[in-house]
Amino acid sequence: MKVKDYYKLIQEIADIDLEADSIADSRRILAEINEREVLLKELKKRVNKDIKNIEREYLKRKHKINVDYAGGRSPGVMSRVRGKSKIKELKNLQRKHDQSLESYREIKYILDDLFLQIQEAKEPLNNYIKSRLVGF
Structure with missing residues (x-):
């Protein structure tokens, strides 16, 4: 999943009204x-899976670059002129x-x-329900 999609989902999850005027409202809000x-737990699993996929893809590409250069693709004069050296490719x-991992770690x-x-939001709602039920 893309980073911006995660941000949209996080925004939807975070947008909730926690004001309760009755026990029924409190229970409804607690259910929500x-x-x-x-x-959130599902999103966290997906983010962890995406991070693992990014790591796997990075290692696969790094291995390919190393194999290409070891297999005869030399950083000769023409490669240096074009700016295609193993070190440049690995740094890029x-x-x-690092950039993509940072985004997912932030999420x-x-x-x-x-x-x-x-x-933390659950506690006041539970306390409200308890206080209202004890009052009856």
């Missing part, structure tokens, strides 16, 4: 929070790899933070 908690690959951090916020 629980659903969003499940969605590493830079792209993972946001998901963890949102998960903690959801956990």
